[in-house]
Amino acid sequence: MNDRGLVVVLEDERAIAEMERLYLQQAGFGVHVAADGQAGLNDIRRLSPVAVIVDIGLPGLDGTEVVRRLRADGDWVPVVFVTAHDSEIDRVLGLELGADDYVTKPFSPRELVARVKALVRRSSGPAAGSVRRAGRIELDEGERRVRVGGAEVALTTTEFDLLAHLLSRPGQVFTREQLLSAVWGIADYSGTRTVDVHVAQLRAKLGDPDPIRTVRGVGYALEAAG
Structure with missing residues (x-):
């Protein structure tokens, strides 16, 4: 049952995308996968997901540009960057662009799901608060x-x-x-x-x-x- 909301996954490696889909669905999320940056950006704008997982090295429009355009539009959906690069420069760049979290390949799919769940929980916030x-x-x-x-x-x-x-x-x-x-x-x-x-x-x-x-x-x- 997809009772946690929809997560859009932007990932061009089929095996990784399917692994993310499987674990997210098991955690109760609906999942939409796009393998191209521009198509993924259009899907995010159309579907209004609760979170987005973005591979930085996407064909066409790379992941950093996808997030840059989202933030320029005023869309602050929680974003987790996924990348094969683990340098501090990449990490800092991702966070400066407005990402909420950052994981590097290879990663634990359970850890990725836990981070997405935490982001969604935090972004929804309490019904009322001080x-x-x-x-x-x-x-x-x-x-x-x-x-x-x-x-x-x-x-x-x-x-x-x-x-x-x-x-x-x-x-x-x-x-x-x-x-x-x-x-x-x-x-x-x-x-x-x-x-x-x-x-x-x-x-x-x-x-x-x-x-x-x-x-x-x-x-x-x-x-x-x-």
């Missing part, structure tokens, strides 16, 4: 909206959850490991650079004065005065 404020920042948990100085700011699912966690205790310093665990649900702390990249993206969107304080060698805190 409104948190710190300085210029207002975060509505129920509507999953953020306003800075009264103007709405578009955030990815992960950026929203990162800000919400920092905002849960203004002034408290969270280590990168704590943020990875709380926001990404990751217990492998080798990828703390992921936190730094998302914080940088969040800072760019929140604007000046910078409300996030860096504690060198430790982590980050959201200033109550914002």
Whole structure:
């Protein structure tokens, strides 16, 4: 039963696409597969999925350009990048383009499904929630909206959850490991650079004065005065 919603998979390697389809369907998702970037972009716009899994190395329109165009359209559907490249440059580029998560081939299909489930759960949010404020920042948990100085700011699912966690205790310093665990649900702390990249993206969107304080060698805190 496909009761979790539809996931669009953009993958040109048939065996990998079928593996992803099988595991996602077993987890209760509907799955639509496209092997071409432009066709996949059109399908995402047409189908409004709950999440998208995008292989970076797609024919025609590559995965990074697919996500770039989605974000330019104001579509903030949760996105997981899949790629054969594991360099820091690739990872940082993917996150800067607006991806929420990133896995490299070969990957565990169970891990991929777990990450998709976590993203969908987080992006749907509670039916109702509190409104948190710190300085210029207002975060509505129920509507999953953020306003800075009264103007709405578009955030990815992960950026929203990162800000919400920092905002849960203004002034408290969270280590990168704590943020990875709380926001990404990751217990492998080798990828703390992921936190730094998302914080940088969040800072760019929140604007000046910078409300996030860096504690060198430790982590980050959201200033109550914002």
